Amino acid sequence: MQQILKRAGLKSTRQRIGVLKLLKQAAKPLTAEELYDSAEDKTQINLSTVYRTLGTLTEKGVLLKTPGQDGKAYYQLNNSAHRHQLTCSVCHRVVLIESCPLEELGRRLSKTTGYTITGHSFEFIGICPSCAGHPHA
Amino acid sequence: MQQILKRAGLKSTRQRIGVLKLLKQAAKPLTAEELYDSAEDKTQINLSTVYRTLGTLTEKGVLLKTPGQDGKAYYQLNNSAHRHQLTCSVCHRVVLIESCPLEELGRRLSKTTGYTITGHSFEFIGICPSCAGHPHA
DNA sequence: GTTAGTGCAAACTCTTTGCAGCACT
DNA sequence: AGTGCTGCAAAGAGTTTGCACTAAC
Numbered sequence: 451m452q453q454i455l456k457r458a459g460l461k462s463t464r465q466r467i468g469v470l471k472l473l474k475q476a477a478k479p480l481t482a483e484e485l486y487d488s489a490e491d492k493t494q495i496n497l498s499t500v501y502r503t504l505g506t507l508t509e510k511g512v513l514l515k516t517p518g519q520d521g522k523a524y525y526q527l528n529n530s531a532h533r534h535q536l537t538c539s540v541c542h543r544v545v546l547i548e549s550c551p552l553e554e555l556g557r558r559l560s561k562t563t564g565y566t567i568t569g570h571s572f573e574f575i576g577i578c579p580s581c582a583g584h585p586h587a
Numbered sequence: 588m589q590q591i592l593k594r595a596g597l598k599s600t601r602q603r604i605g606v607l608k609l610l611k612q613a614a615k616p617l618t619a620e621e622l623y624d625s626a627e628d629k630t631q632i633n634l635s636t637v638y639r640t641l642g643t644l645t646e647k648g649v650l651l652k653t654p655g656q657d658g659k660a661y662y663q664l665n666n667s668a669h670r671h672q673l674t675c676s677v678c679h680r681v682v683l684i685e686s687c688p689l690e691e692l693g694r695r696l697s698k699t700t701g702y703t704i705t706g707h708s709f710e711f712i713g714i715c716p717s718c719a720g721h722p723h724a
Numbered sequence: 725g726t727t728a729g730t731g732c733a734a735a736c737t738c739t740t741t742g743c744a745g746c747a748c749t
Numbered sequence: 750a751g752t753g754c755t756g757c758a759a760a761g762a763g764t765t766t767g768c769a770c771t772a773a774c
Binding site: 460461463465466495496497498499502503506521 | 727728729731
């Protein structure tokens with residue numbers, strides 16, 4: 451945890467370590483508010499600090515930021531285990547997609563454009579079987 | 588244009604047709620504000636109406652909504668010619684990706700999850716060659 | 725000791741909503 | 750004529766920022 455921060459040239463603080471720990475445990479993308487609410491003792495971190503931490507860690511490439519259809523941004527560790535979402539456009543419930551097919555595509559894109567690809571965000575939108583069944587849910 | 592609206596069960600209004608026309612011409616995703624500013628005569632449509640129009644057309648599956656890293660939502664026609672973005676995390680300039688590789692993936696996902704896939708949003712994040720060259724731009 | 729990070733409160737941006745009037749079918 | 754759509758103004762949600770204080774190096 452501290453190593454990640456050191457590598458990024460950032461100071462190790464209780465707040466940052468807390469955020470990283472939560473994201474590591476989560477195994478699904480979390481919003482700033484979810485992180486804030488999950489902080490065991492609410493007084494341990496301020497919402498502004500959550501936002502600032504997420505911002506700097508995203509800039510450093512440590513985190514992946516995925517702006518969702520709901521207007522909130524979802525954050526997760528930027529590693530090969532990251533997950534993407536599938537949102538139902540009727541009931542707005544979210545499920546996770548098993549694997550990420552974009553790594554290879556990113557490598558190809560990197561070659562053709564000269565960009566260094568540091569991450570990606572994506573999300574499918576659809577209608578879940580339950581909403582397709584009773585459309586007025 | 589009117590046909591699209593009729594098929595979606597919506598009334599044909601000057602404002603909606605204007606929005607659709609602009610999106611058709613654009614060939615790149617636009618934000619609500621860009622659409623509002625592009626309306627030839629500014630008095631022809633209200634910003635709220637732009638948002639409402641984009642919302643209903645997205646719900647009907649006519650438009651594709653892609654929430655960007657910058658906090659704004661980008662809209663485009665939901666057809667096979669749609670485009671995705673590649674954003675530089677340093678200078679925040681945006682370029683377009685040539686093709687969309689997610690159609691096939693969506694079909695597969697539809698089979699495994701039972702969801703009706705109606706769209707997707709995605710974006711790559713990277714560092715453009717120019718920013719990689721002089722990092723302090 | 726110095727610099728980077730934090731908390732708090734206020735501000736800002738994008739987007740949504742209530743309501744009265746207008747336009748499409 | 751009736752219903753859906755629009756404009757306006759005000760509110761809402763999520764996120765950012767200035768400043769004084771604190772903690773990491």
